[in-house]
Amino acid sequence: MAEELHKWVVMVTAQTPTNIAVIxxxxxxxxxxxxxxxxxxxxxxxxxxxxxxxxxSVSPSFEQDRMWLNGTEISLLGGRFQSCLREIRSRARDLEDEKKGIKIKKMDWEKLHLHIASYNNFPTAAGLASSAAGLACFVFALAKLMNLKEDNGQLSAIARRGSGSACRSLYGGFVKWIMGKEENGSDSIAVQLADEKHWDDLVIVIAVVSARQKETSSTTGMQDSCKTSMLIQHRAKEVVPKRIIQMEDAIEKRDFPSFARLGCADSNQFHAVCLDTSPPIFYMNDTSHKIISCVEKWNRSEGTPQVAYTFDAGPNAVLIARDRKTAALLLQRLLFHFPPHSNTDLNSYVIGDKSILQDVGIQDMKDVEALPPPPDIKDNIPAQKSKGDVSYFICTRPGRGPVVLPDSQALLNPETGFPK
Ligand code: ADE
Structure with a gap:
């Protein structure tokens, strides 16, 4: 091939959301x-x-497949990346970039190497399902680059091979991962139940809880639970099938009390399975438990659920408020019980959609320090405050699925194919 032909780089940039399971x-x-x-x-x-x-990106000048995550080179040799790469390469199609005058034939994809750069807009180690968004984005972007014709459902089955929960990040809104029956996994795919506009009153507040010790990885935890817990069998066969039907119905009808009851019960049962595992797994910590008590007491005092909580394999609380007004009251309560260490700026303690704070007139840390105890706390019980137990809060909402971004937002240099 002539020297100038070696110079081309074709690239695709995509953005993919993370997701939180409510079942x-x-x-x-x-x-x-x-x-x-x-x-x-x-x-x-x-x-x-x-x-x-x-x-x-792809270029004939690349000598090997390489990937950079948040600016640091990582190995692509792990099974999860390799399974996805193999599945995508086997479905790759002819690509023609008329503007650049480049043609890549279907069979060329096996020989051409890739450069990949990925960036998470949140701390990767904070236990916020970064691998779900990461693997979904990896698959979605490569599928666009290699001109796959598969729809998002079929791509979800490829993303699943990288990280199970990644399959649910192929859609926005409310998503079901169908376990499937086939031995080859072809029917274990994600489907969208409703898009993000269907129930846009919901507000999500994530309390990123300071974790002290390294947790058991989900992979090991699941294996241990399957080997040793009797509760997990009862949960999978008897409890979840009924809950799935009820949760789909609650989402369709925007029935918040049912949504919250089912979501909280399911999170609690998942952590009960972890306790039922030998050796027992403790993903939640004292702060997680305090947040559950705070929400449960408030929900009870209101007579109907205002906020749902759910916890994944870590101590962070994901709190879903029925609407903006409730989310503002929730944040007020959380900031009262979990104020930051001294000298923390409110802007770095509450991130995401900060406008919710303005709804309750909180503008700076002085306003946080002056917060009165929540009204349902009885005068005879001193209100508990736990300074520094929460690292920060993220205010967010249900969001859209994957999108392709313009080349101007690429993380790789369009001339060299190396990180910018
Ligand atoms: N694991 C965590 N974040 C990731 C990302 N962005 N891409 C691939 N794997 C990841």
Missing amino acids: KYWGKRDETLILPINDSISVTLDPDHLCTTTTV
């Missing part, structure tokens, strides 16, 4: 294909606040 995925029936033992349902979070952006 949890816990336990695999096939470790390699990543097939779950029950269906799960999630809410996609607004990518403005939590998302992965990934640029994938």
Whole structure:
């Protein structure tokens, strides 16, 4: 090939959201294909606040497949990346870029190497499902680059091979991951139940809880639960199938009390399965438990649920408020019980959609320090304050699915294909 022909770089940049399960995925029936033992349902979070952006590129000048995550080179040799790459390459099609005068034939994709750069707009180590957004973005962007004709449902089955919950990040709004029956996993895909506009009153507040110790990885935790817990079998076979039907109905009808009751019960049962595992797994900590008590007391005092809570394999609380007004009252309560360490600026303690704070007249830390105890706290019980237990709060909402971004937002240099 002539020297100048080696110079071209073709790239695609995509953005993919993260998601939080309200009916949890816990336990695999096939470790390699990543097939779950029950269906799960999630809410996609607004990518403005939590998302992965990934640029994938191809050039005859690349000598090997390489990937950079948040600016640092990482290995692509792991099974999860390799499974996705293999599935995508096998479905790749002819590509013609008329503007650049480039033609890539279907069979060329096997020989051409890739450069990939990915960036999470939230701390990767904070336990906020970064691998779900990350693997979904990896698959979605590569599928666009290699001109795959598969729809998002079919792409979800490829993303599932990278990280189970990644399959739910292929859609916005409310998503169900159908466990499927086939041994080859072909029917274990995500489907959209409703888009993000269907129930746009909901506000999501995430309390990022300071974790002290390294948690058991989800992969190990699930394996241990499947081997040792009796509760997990009862949950997968008897409880979740009924809950899935009820949760779909609650979402369709925008029935917040049912949504909250089912979501809280399911989170609690998932953590009960973790406790029922040998050795027991503790994902929640004292702060998580205090947040549950705070929400449960408030919901009870109102007579009907105002806020739902759900916890994944870590101590962070994901709180879903029925509307903006409730979210503002929730934040007021959370800031009262969990004020930051001294000298923390409110702008870095509450991130995302900060306008919710203005609804309750909180403008700076002085306003936080002056917050009165929530009204349902009895005068004879001193209100508990836990300074520094929460690292920060993220205010967000249900959000859209993956999108392709213009080249101006690429993370790789269009001339060299190396990180900018
Ligand atoms: N794991 C965490 N974040 C990721 C990303 N953006 N891409 C791939 N894997 C990830």
